[in-house]
Amino acid sequence: xxxxxxxxxxxxxxxxxxxxxxxxxxxxxxxxxxxxxxxxxxxxxxxxxxxxxxxxxxxxxxxxxxxxxxxxxxxxxxxxxxxxxxxxxxxxxxxxxxxxxxxxxxxxxxxxxxxxxxxxxxxxxxxxxxxxxxxxxxxxxxxxxxxxxxxxxxxxxxxxxxxxxxxxxxxxxxxxxxxxxxxxxxxxxxxxxxxxxxxxxxxxxxxxxxxxxxxxxxxxxxxxxxxxxxxxxxxxxxxxxxxxxxxxxxxxxxxxxxxxxxxxxxxxxxxxxxxxxxxxxxxxxxxxxxxxxxxxxxxxxxxxxxxxxxxxxxxxxxxxxxxxxxxxxxxxxxxxxxxxxxxxxxxxxxxxxxxxxxxxxxxxxxxxxxxxxxxxxxxxxxxxxxxxxxxxxxxxxxxxxxxxxxxxxxxxxxxxxxxxxxxxxxxxxxxxxxxxxxxxxxxxxxxxxxxxxxxxxxxxxxxxxxxxxxxxxxxxxxxxxxxxxxxxxxxxxxxxxxxxxxxxxxxxxxxxxxxxxxxxxxxxxxxxxxxxxxxxxxxxxxxxxxxxxxxxxxxxxxxxxxxx
RNA sequence: GCCCCCGUAGCUCAGCUGGACAGAGCAGCGGACUUCUAAUCCGCCGGUCGCAGGUUCGACUCCUGCCGGGGGCGCCA
Numbered sequence: 001x002x003x004x005x006x007x008x009x010x011x012x013x014x015x016x017x018x019x020x021x022x023x024x025x026x027x028x029x030x031x032x033x034x035x036x037x038x039x040x041x042x043x044x045x046x047x048x049x050x051x052x053x054x055x056x057x058x059x060x061x062x063x064x065x066x067x068x069x070x071x072x073x074x075x076x077x078x079x080x081x082x083x084x085x086x087x088x089x090x091x092x093x094x095x096x097x098x099x100x101x102x103x104x105x106x107x108x109x110x111x112x113x114x115x116x117x118x119x120x121x122x123x124x125x126x127x128x129x130x131x132x133x134x135x136x137x138x139x140x141x142x143x144x145x146x147x148x149x150x151x152x153x154x155x156x157x158x159x160x161x162x163x164x165x166x167x168x169x170x171x172x173x174x175x176x177x178x179x180x181x182x183x184x185x186x187x188x189x190x191x192x193x194x195x196x197x198x199x200x201x202x203x204x205x206x207x208x209x210x211x212x213x214x215x216x217x218x219x220x221x222x223x224x225x226x227x228x229x230x231x232x233x234x235x236x237x238x239x240x241x242x243x244x245x246x247x248x249x250x251x252x253x254x255x256x257x258x259x260x261x262x263x264x265x266x267x268x269x270x271x272x273x274x275x276x277x278x279x280x281x282x283x284x285x286x287x288x289x290x291x292x293x294x295x296x297x298x299x300x301x302x303x304x305x306x307x308x309x310x311x312x313x314x315x316x317x318x319x320x321x322x323x324x325x326x327x328x329x330x331x332x333x334x335x336x337x338x339x340x341x342x343x344x345x346x347x348x349x350x351x352x353x354x355x356x357x358x359x360x361x362x363x364x365x366x367x368x369x370x371x372x373x374x375x376x377x378x379x380x381x382x383x384x385x386x387x388x389x390x391x392x393x394x395x396x397x398x399x400x401x402x403x404x405x406x407x408x409x410x411x412x413x414x415x416x417x418x419x420x421x422x423x424x425x426x427x428x429x430x431x432x433x434x435x436x437x438x439x440x441x442x443x444x445x446x447x448x449x450x451x452x453x454x455x456x457x458x459x460x461x462x463x464x465x466x467x468x469x470x471x472x473x474x475x476x477x478x479x480x481x482x483x484x485x486x487x488x489x490x491x492x493x494x495x496x497x498x499x500x501x502x503x504x505x506x507x508x509x510x511x512x513x514x515x516x517x518x519x520x521x522x523x524x525x526x527x528x529x530x531x532x533x534x535x536x537x538x539x540x541x542x543x544x545x546x547x548x549x550x551x552x553x554x555x556x557x558x559x560x561x562x563x564x
Numbered sequence: 565g566c567c568c569c570c571g572u573a574g575c576u577c578a579g580c581u582g583g584a585c586a587g588a589g590c591a592g593c594g595g596a597c598u599u600c601u602a603a604u605c606c607g608c609c610g611g612u613c614g615c616a617g618g619u620u621c622g623a624c625u626c627c628u629g630c631c632g633g634g635g636g637c638g639c640c641a
Contacts, residue, residue, distance in 0.1 A: 111584040296639055314639040321641050349568050350636045375569055421570055422634060444603055452600050495580055507578060521605045
């Protein structure tokens with residue numbers, strides 16, 4: 001399918017180059033309505049002699065009848081004001097009506113004492129201009145500026161292909177990084193390579209066995225890929241070195257097919273060579289959090305909230321997996337990150353307390369270390385569970401998954417719901433190009449919007465510069481819905497970033513797509529029946545909608561074909 | 565036994581720092597194409613938000629205890 005890069009579409013840069021110096025009108029600020037309404041409420045409270053609460057809350061009512069913005073100050077401040085919520089709300093409304101804030105056409109008391117604001121449509125028309133001006137950066141902000149964040153994810157062992165079980169973490173981690181960047185954080189992404197230890201030995205032995213035409217050792221790797229790779233392996237190659245390189249190549253390739261790229265693939269073995277592991281142990285000793293007992297070296301993690309102490313060096317002299325992991329995280333902090341986010345699978349959650357303890361033991365703020373646990377994904381095909389088992393060799397690789405349903409579908413599907421909940425994915429459904437598949441619903445919305453430009457070009461119709469177009473004709477409910485949806489992206493992104501919840505962006509994208517389909521259905525742009533001024537305005541709304549849609553999709557790392 | 569996640573419509577899931585009569589898609593039923601993509605749109609049907617307490621002016625949302633499902637509790641990674 002023809003894919004487009006959502007972040008770079010020529011048609012999305014409709015700003016006349018002559019205008020590049022700066023927007024002429026008042027610059028739209030995502031928080032502008034808040035910045036208008038909250039102070040207005042505060043002033044009104046003070047005028048009534050009521051001390052305003054620390055934070056005045058302003059929310060978007062779920063129901064249209066409740067206006068565009070709503071505040072619960074009257075409920076919150078009723079006690080302090082010494083009068084019933086509705087009475088206080090009524091007094092606030094009187095004051096606000098006397099001097100209505102910008103764009104406010106009505107203020108009213110509702111329910112138990114809410115103050116509801118109804119706005120004119122001009123503020124939404126400003127949104128269209130703002131989206132067009134922002135282009136692919138619509139929805140971004142700089143609230144997180146200056147914070148350096150490192151997101152570590154996937155980190156699969158270099159002993160085989162990335163399998164379907166890793167896919168959720170891969171897609172989640174990548175999208176989270178995009179979203180954190182969108183709010184201004186400086187984000188790096190890393191893949192930790194466990195290229196040392198027993199697993200690697202077993203892997204090498206398995207490869208060598210297959211190469212020699214023998215069965216892999218007991219507890220060895222039996223996947224079909226071992227046989228395939230063994231056949232590729234030159235006779236003189238060292239199985240461990242060659243095998244690791246082969247695995248990493250495979251992993252990097254398939255992750256790139258998903259548009260998942262890392263700033264660094266951090267090698268565990270490298271830390272042995274640089275002495276980082278020894279240094280870390282010495283550091284821990286110096287801090288007095290290490291005990292020698294039973295011939296082993298222990299981290300006294302119970303001092304930092306863990307339920308038992310943990311072995312760092314086994315009695316046979318080998319280090320456990322824990323010590324290099326600690327060394328890696330020590331290194332992360334040494335590189336100056338303010339926040340470390342690790343994305344782990346559900347099977348590793350028991351490991352969180354010891355890692356957190358180790359970080360605290362090293363003198364770091366444990367709050368600067370966050371672990372997101374992704375719950376398991378159950379794969380089904382036609383209602384039958386598909387087992388992902390490395391042992392049996394019957395494993396579904398990420399590559400299989402991409403081949404079967406496509407990269408965009410893989411990404412959007414995994415980003416459909418919170419990683420906190422276990423997910424069931426029916427492969428037949430995801431592969432199906434049907435209404436049951438949200439991926440196609442969203443991509444269809446984009447394709448339809450783009451078809452307007454295409455058909456217009458065929459008919460020789462011209463879109464006039466936005467500066468010359470009067471958007472005040474956009475009053476159809478379908479048009480308003482699109483604008484309202486576009487307007488909230490910034491807030492959605494902030495929330496998604498704060499809660500580490502990319503699926504909130506997915507939900508938003510689906511909502512916008514729904515609004516777009518409704519608009520497309522009821523508000524013809526190119527029809528001869530549409531008067532020219534309205535056509536121009538709708539056309540620009542379509543441009544803005546496409547821009548917003550692709551901005552959202554860009555945060556999910558999902559592209560959309562130009563036509564379907 | 566202890567720890568983590570989940571339990572919302574027949575199914576798959578949303579539900580923002582607690583807010584106004586709980587939302588969407590699919591499935592079911594009934595409508596809408598001489599028009600820029602009907603892969604769409606509209607309407608109807610459908611829920612004691614697992615159960616029981618508590619906090620609050622107000623709880624799907626916070627707290628406690630149960631019940632059910634998944635995952636984890638190694639000198640394995």
